[in-house]
Amino acid sequence: MNALLDSVDTSAEQAQATIADEFAFFGDWTERYQYLIDLGRKLPPFPDSLKTEERKVHGCQSQVWLLPSGDARRLDFQATSDSSIVSGLIALLLRVYSGRSAQEILATEPRFIEAIGLAKHLSPTRSNGLAAMLATIKQYAREALAH
Structure with a gap:
């Protein structure tokens, strides 16, 4: 397992707070x-x-x-993209959602997107892609709960 994605944050909410803190460190969007x-x-x-x-x-x-x-007790995700920025978005999503229970995944809204200003700085196509990735993660969580 990759150290970046090991759940050092005890909850999805803590992971989101950590992400917001990390991004606050940078002065500009470049x-x-x-x-x-x-x-x-x-x-x-x-x-x-x-x-x-x-x-x-x-x-x-x-x-x-x-x-x-x-399974529903703990879902882990692996993902990749052919785009470097999208790969970064994947890394953020995995930090928040991978290694969590299906219940926690479904209960967690991706507040970090707004908190770090990402919503305003993504192109419409990247925003749609981020929404699609999130919907897919949540769909896997619903399927895990159904089993």
């Missing part, structure tokens, strides 16, 4: 985008063999693949 790109580069390798249509997140302009594992 630095924040660079940090986002750096986070994306630290994602664990995602094998090409897992880049299948079944794992593809639809609604993203970039190519995004998301792989869930676990």
